[in-house]
Amino acid sequence: MTTPDGKHRLDFVSPDEIPATGDYQVHVSIDTGVRYQKMIGMGAAITDASADLLQHTLPATERSDLIRELFDPDAGLGLSFTRVVIGASDFSTRHYSLDDSPGNEPDPNLSHFSIGPLKETVIPTLQAARQANPSLVVMASPWSPPAWMKTSKSLITGRLLRSAYQPFADYLVKTVREFGENGIPVDYISLQNEPDFEPADYPGMRLPARERAELISDFVGPAFAASGLDVQILEWDHNWDQPQQPLDVLSDAEAAAFVSGVAWHCYAGDVAAQDMVRRRHPDKDVFFTECSGGEWSSEWPDAWSWTIENLIIGATQNWARGVLLWNIALDEDYGPHLGGCGNCRGVVTVSRETGKVTRNQEYYALAHYSRFVDPGAYRIEAISSSATVKVVAFQNPNGEIVLIAFNSGDGSVDLKVDVSDTPGSIKVLSRSAITAVWAIAG
Numbered sequence: 001m002t003t004p005d006g007k008h009r010l011d012f013v014s015p016d017e018i019p020a021t022g023d024y025q026v027h028v029s030i031d032t033g034v035r036y037q038k039m040i041g042m043g044a045a046i047t048d049a050s051a052d053l054l055q056h057t058l059p060a061t062e063r064s065d066l067i068r069e070l071f072d073p074d075a076g077l078g079l080s081f082t083r084v085v086i087g088a089s090d091f092s093t094r095h096y097s098l099d100d101s102p103g104n105e106p107d108p109n110l111s112h113f114s115i116g117p118l119k120e121t122v123i124p125t126l127q128a129a130r131q132a133n134p135s136l137v138v139m140a141s142p143w144s145p146p147a148w149m150k151t152s153k154s155l156i157t158g159r160l161l162r163s164a165y166q167p168f169a170d171y172l173v174k175t176v177r178e179f180g181e182n183g184i185p186v187d188y189i190s191l192q193n194e195p196d197f198e199p200a201d202y203p204g205m206r207l208p209a210r211e212r213a214e215l216i217s218d219f220v221g222p223a224f225a226a227s228g229l230d231v232q233i234l235e236w237d238h239n240w241d242q243p244q245q246p247l248d249v250l251s252d253a254e255a256a257a258f259v260s261g262v263a264w265h266c267y268a269g270d271v272a273a274q275d276m277v278r279r280r281h282p283d284k285d286v287f288f289t290e291c292s293g294g295e296w297s298s299e300w301p302d303a304w305s306w307t308i309e310n311l312i313i314g315a316t317q318n319w320a321r322g323v324l325l326w327n328i329a330l331d332e333d334y335g336p337h338l339g340g341c342g343n344c345r346g347v348v349t350v351s352r353e354t355g356k357v358t359r360n361q362e363y364y365a366l367a368h369y370s371r372f373v374d375p376g377a378y379r380i381e382a383i384s385s386s387a388t389v390k391v392v393a394f395q396n397p398n399g400e401i402v403l404i405a406f407n408s409g410d411g412s413v414d415l416k417v418d419v420s421d422t423p424g425s426i427k428v429l430s431r432s433a434i435t436a437v438w439a440i441a442g
Contacts (some may be wrong), residue, residue: 002308002364004431009359010367013434020425024416027385029399030393032420032440034381037286037321039394040081040137041375042312043071043367044328044347045290046129049091049336051121053329053350064128066348066357070328071132077363078204080135081322083289084122084184086142086175088155089193090202090340095155097146097203098175098378104148108167115178126184135375137322139188139263139289140179141237144203145171155203161210169219170322173227187230188287190237190263191215196245197238202339209248213255221258232260237289240269243277250281261285261321271310274318286319292326293362295334295343301431303345303361308406308433313392318377323369325362331355358362368435372402389428401438407431421426 001013053281054063069076087097089295096117101107115123130136144155145168152158160168176186195207207215216233224231237245246262249255262277262286274286291311297303315323330346332353337344349358374396382393387410399421405414407428417424422438 001431001434002304002368004304005430006166008370008432009364010371018112018427020414020427022425023414024425025386025413026389026415028389028391028403028405028415028417029032029381029383030403030417030419031381031394032401035395036379036381037201037273037319039316039375039377039379040322040371041373041388042323042370043079043083044325044362044366045083046084046122046125047085047089047091047327049121049383050095050327050329050346051125052093052336053331053352054125055121056297057331057350057352058355062355066131067125067128070348071129071136073133073135073374074304076132077116077367078132078133079366080370080375081137081324081358082129082328083139083141083324084118084126084179086140087144087146088203088335090199090336091330091335091337091344093336093338094392095338096154097144097204098147099146099171100133101146103136104153105150106163110167110170110174111164113171113174115175115182119182123179123182123184125342127182130184137187137375138179138184139234139287139324140175140186141190141193141289142172143193144205145184150205156201157198158205160205160207163240165215165219169215169223173223173229176224176229176231177227185230188232188234188260190234190289191220193290194238194265195236196242199340205311209245213249213252216249216258217252217254221255233258234261234263234287234289236257237263237265239265239267240271240273243273246277256281256284256405259284261287263287263289264315264320265289266291266311271314271318274315274320278319285321286350288315288323288325290326292341292344293360294341294345300346300361301388302398304365305406305431306409307365308368309390309408312365313390316369317392325366356396365433368433372435372437374398377402378429386387389415393419400441401440403436403438405436406433
């Protein structure tokens with residue numbers, strides 16, 4: 001159980017400690033016979049900032065302990081999904097791509113390509129995470145192509161030159177291949193982070209739906225198909241408020257043939273957009289791939305409640321197979337960063353002065369899922385009789401049933417849970433969440 005005042009943070013609480021009265025206000029029905037999406041898990045991005053902080057602030061033993069705590073499925077949270085930036089984002093200590101040519105001269109053969117910058121801190125951190133959890137699923141996203149591919153001749157602003165469509169496809173393939181050669185298989189890739197946003201002070205680029213469709217159908221899709229690499233393309237990778245964007249790309253049959261799913265961010269719109277697009281394209285997977293807490297929601301009740309309700313429960317109820325938050329670790333000054341968000345919070349905060357690790361609200365929200373739901377679990381039907389009690393349920397490969405419930409109301413409620421042949425009763429305190437597990441025989 002986790003409570004909004006932070007007094008209980010993923011604490012084991014027996015039913016005897018907070019007994020249900022028997023006056024059940026809410027009925028929750030779980031049906032294992034109704035299955036939805038197969039889960040890969042939850043996690044957060046290993047950005048330059050996160051990797052730099054972990055590698056340069058923490059001594060080796062403390063760093064190893066924290067990575068195991070985050071990723072180890074037996075001794076830790078068991079985070080099983082992460083995201084990496086292809087080049088720099090706002091959470092980098094310098095702006096770069098993986099093919100920075102002298103004077104930004106065109107380099108269509110990618111003769112200046114180097115994954116070297118990522119070998120400094122990002123790849124060692126990813127390797128340690130994979131050692132802690134060999135089943136770790138990796139997504140990669142560029143914030144900007146190399147500057148020489150763009151109209152601005154800069155990583156900041158500008159559009160992709162038509163003459164760079166094939167080099168850009170080759171750039172993505174080469175990146176995935178190099179990651180694999182360094183022990184980091186990339187499972188999913190998007191063409192462009194937040195393609196409807198052009199940041200003014202850090203790498204980024206607008207990439208309209210029409211251009212994305214052409215890139216996927218004629219360049220990126222065929223390039224990956226010919227490469228022999230086992231990587232899947234995710235469309236959109238931006239906010240809930242523009243479902244028409246991925247719908248436009250998926251309306252192009254040639255592009256849609258190469259797209260395995262749609263990725264979403266939280267910064268505008270409503271999580272129901274995930275369901276709306278999937279209803280139109282039930283053959284495409286759904287992923288939630290970025291959201292950050294920050295100084296704007298520093299109080300426990302605000303960030304905790306929103307994250308558990310909208311992402312841990314809401315995103316998965318709306319078909320997400322995986323859920324990713326933004327930086328897995330940042331320092332006490334919300335960095336390091338270069339442009340962009342100056343008050344974003346990491347899942348954990350690592351003090352540069354003392355090395356102290358603070359586990360933030362998002363850490364506990366993720367833990368309510370990742371400590372109990374295994375990769376390969378299926379979401380199963382869970383229906384709450386109350387609009388103020390949000391629920392989602394999963395069945396693990398070993399048969400266990402996991403219920404996550406959040407009470408958004410102002411008073412405690414008693415739940416009567418009907419699951420298989422093992423009914424249960426649970427009290428959920430106001431604005432608190434519980435995770436309950438049933439071991440089902442056979």
